[in-house]
Amino acid sequence: RRKSICFCVTLNCFFLYYLDFLLLCCCFFSLCSLSEVTCPLMSLCLFRHGDRSPVQAYPTDSYQESSWPQGFGQLSQEGMRQHFELGQYLRSRYRAFLNESYDRHEIMVRSTDYDRTLMSAEANLAGLYPPQGGQVFRPGLKWQPIPVHTVPLSEEKLLSFPMHDCPRYKQLMNETTHTEEINHLLVWFQDFLHFINNKTGLKNISVENVWVVYDTLFCESRHNMTPPAWVTPDTIKNLSLLKDFSFQAMFGVYKQQEKSRLQGGLLLGAIVKNLSRMAIPDPKQRLKVVMLSAHDTTLSALQTSMNIYNNKQPPYASCQMIELRRDDNGSSWVSMFYRNDSSKDPYPLQLPGCSQLDCPLEEFIRLTKASIPEDRDRECELTSSDSDKEIIIGLALSACVLLFLIILLLTIFCWKREPQSSHGYQHVVNVEAAAHS
Ligand SMILES: *[C@@H]1O[C@H](CO)[C@@H](O)[C@H](O)[C@H]1NC(C)=O
Ligand SMILES: *[C@@H]1O[C@H](CO)[C@@H](O)[C@H](O)[C@H]1NC(C)=O
Ligand SMILES: *[C@@H]1O[C@H](CO)[C@@H](O)[C@H](O)[C@H]1NC(C)=O
Ligand SMILES: *[C@@H]1O[C@H](CO)[C@@H](O)[C@H](O)[C@H]1NC(C)=O
Ligand SMILES: *[C@@H]1O[C@H](CO)[C@@H](O)[C@H](O)[C@H]1NC(C)=O
Ligand SMILES: *[C@@H]1O[C@H](CO)[C@@H](O)[C@H](O)[C@H]1NC(C)=O
Numbered sequence: 001r002r003k004s005i006c007f008c009v010t011l012n013c014f015f016l017y018y019l020d021f022l023l024l025c026c027c028f029f030s031l032c033s034l035s036e037v038t039c040p041l042m043s044l045c046l047f048r049h050g051d052r053s054p055v056q057a058y059p060t061d062s063y064q065e066s067s068w069p070q071g072f073g074q075l076s077q078e079g080m081r082q083h084f085e086l087g088q089y090l091r092s093r094y095r096a097f098l099n100e101s102y103d104r105h106e107i108m109v110r111s112t113d114y115d116r117t118l119m120s121a122e123a124n125l126a127g128l129y130p131p132q133g134g135q136v137f138r139p140g141l142k143w144q145p146i147p148v149h150t151v152p153l154s155e156e157k158l159l160s161f162p163m164h165d166c167p168r169y170k171q172l173m174n175e176t177t178h179t180e181e182i183n184h185l186l187v188w189f190q191d192f193l194h195f196i197n198n199k200t201g202l203k204n205i206s207v208e209n210v211w212v213v214y215d216t217l218f219c220e221s222r223h224n225m226t227p228p229a230w231v232t233p234d235t236i237k238n239l240s241l242l243k244d245f246s247f248q249a250m251f252g253v254y255k256q257q258e259k260s261r262l263q264g265g266l267l268l269g270a271i272v273k274n275l276s277r278m279a280i281p282d283p284k285q286r287l288k289v290v291m292l293s294a295h296d297t298t299l300s301a302l303q304t305s306m307n308i309y310n311n312k313q314p315p316y317a318s319c320q321m322i323e324l325r326r327d328d329n330g331s332s333w334v335s336m337f338y339r340n341d342s343s344k345d346p347y348p349l350q351l352p353g354c355s356q357l358d359c360p361l362e363e364f365i366r367l368t369k370a371s372i373p374e375d376r377d378r379e380c381e382l383t384s385s386d387s388d389k390e391i392i393i394g395l396a397l398s399a400c401v402l403l404f405l406i407i408l409l410l411t412i413f414c415w416k417r418e419p420q421s422s423h424g425y426q427h428v429v430n431v432e433a434a435a436h437s
């Protein structure tokens with residue numbers, strides 16, 4: 001089926017050059033109604049930022065922050081190119097779906113509040129929406145501003161993983177480090193980790209944080225910086241293996257489903273909610289593409305929560321697409337693609353447990369339900385401080401009531417001893433008035 005579409009697209013190009021406009025229109029319309037492949041109802045694209053400088057250097061590193069033009073953790077020109085290319089790819093993929101001219105109702109872009117993700121989204125949109133006709137605001141400039149939304153990091157509850165506001169998750173990670181699997185790795189790589197600690201001058205490198213060393217060396221090699229003598233292809237191989245494992249362990253390996261409910265399941269929940277909403281026909285609904293600009297850990301958190309993670313750190317500018325389609329009978333389908341290599345077609349991914357590659361929406365919702373938290377705060381055991389507050393308020397209230405009763409009893413006692421005096425009655429009224437204020 002894909003082949004025939006490609007053929008149709010090629011034909012389209014042919015028509016574009018040699019036949020008249022009417023014919024082009026006809027072919028476009030038939031392309032759209034015949035093939036659900038090119039015409040989803042809605043598409044979500046979650047991507048990692050592009051090539052960047054390392055986020056830190058190790059103490060003995062000869063390339064410290066000043067070696068990088070913009071310092072640590074910043075998008076490079078290569079990263080900009082990668083995202084521009086991804087934007088162009090999305091333009092060609094959604095040619096028959098997303099209007100070529102920018103329409104603010106059709107696309108919603110959100111990024112985490114990091115320079116590199118914000119800039120990646122901007123570079124991507126430059127590739128997706130080169131201005132034409134009336135949208136050109138300065139002749140010769142093939143760029144137009146497109147809004148990218150974000151929230152401060154302290155309020156980011158959708159795209160930044162792992163979220164650290166979760167005691168239960170911390171406990172699960174502690175338990176993960178004591179599992180057979182990690183202990184086995186630790187024993188196997190003990191000498192290697194000592195070697196890395198010694199060479200890098202870091203004191204506490206372990207299986208969980210060794211990716212930091214890999215990342216720095218990887219970034220430096222990408223930018224043609226000479227590695228120190230101890231960095232051999234074998235060292236890189238070991239580091240890469242440990243790095244991939246630490247990515248796996250963050251959201252999986254041990255109690256994966258519970259970890260997902262505390263992490264990636266939050267994003268999955270938001271996505272499933274949107275898919276369900278978009279599946280209901282609504283002429284007022286004009287949103288077509290949701291673009292999320294984030295990190296490797298965001299991709300692995302989401303993919304792990306759906307059990308489609310390939311256990312490899314997501315490369316730069318890799319993009320997870322989730323597309324919703326509706327067939328002639330009015331039923332909706334969810335299909336997923338992972339573009340982790342710009343030289344290849346995106347990999348179609350099947351949701352485990354689903355009967356088909358394109359998963360019926362109801363089945364998709366049913367299968368993902370277990371990974372989506374119903375009440376994350378409670379599941380994170382964040383409510384303990386709240387319940388502490390409740391106990392304190394409760395105690396204070398009981399103390400008040402007790403005090404009131406004692407005063408009441410004392411007053412009655414006094415009044416009984418002096419029944420003829422009206423003074424006691426007055427006193428009770430005063431106490432009651434005080435208790436109500
Ligand atoms: C695309 O947008 C232009 C300008 O807003 C509009 O005239 C045109 O009809 C739109 N095309 C489609 C296919 O929606
Ligand atoms: C991890 O759990 C063990 C007991 O299982 C406990 O002794 C240790 O303090 C915990 N470590 C952290 C960092 O919470
Ligand atoms: C990689 O790790 C293995 C297993 O610990 C070890 O035998 C080997 O020497 C390591 N390679 C390097 C280059 O350190
Ligand atoms: C690494 O080990 C060597 C030999 O044991 C020692 O001389 C050197 O100071 C160590 N380097 C660091 C950074 O700890
Ligand atoms: C090593 O430990 C120190 C203090 O215990 C901590 O500040 C630092 O972040 C740790 N380094 C890594 C790479 O985890
Ligand atoms: C869900 O849809 C709303 C718009 O209807 C959009 O603002 C939001 O970013 C979407 N969220 C996700 C995770 O798709």
Ligand SMILES: *[C@@H]1O[C@H](CO)[C@@H](O)[C@H](O)[C@H]1NC(C)=O
Pocket residue numbers: 310312315338340341347
């Ligand atoms: C991309 O993802 C596919 C499917 O999970 C996997 O087979 C392939 O090895 C990945 N390639 C890269 C470069 O990560």
Ligand SMILES: *[C@@H]1O[C@H](CO)[C@@H](O)[C@H](O)[C@H]1NC(C)=O
Pocket residue numbers: 327328329
């Ligand atoms: C619509 O439903 C009918 C009967 O259930 C089925 O035979 C047909 O294949 C469906 N069409 C599509 C496009 O799914």
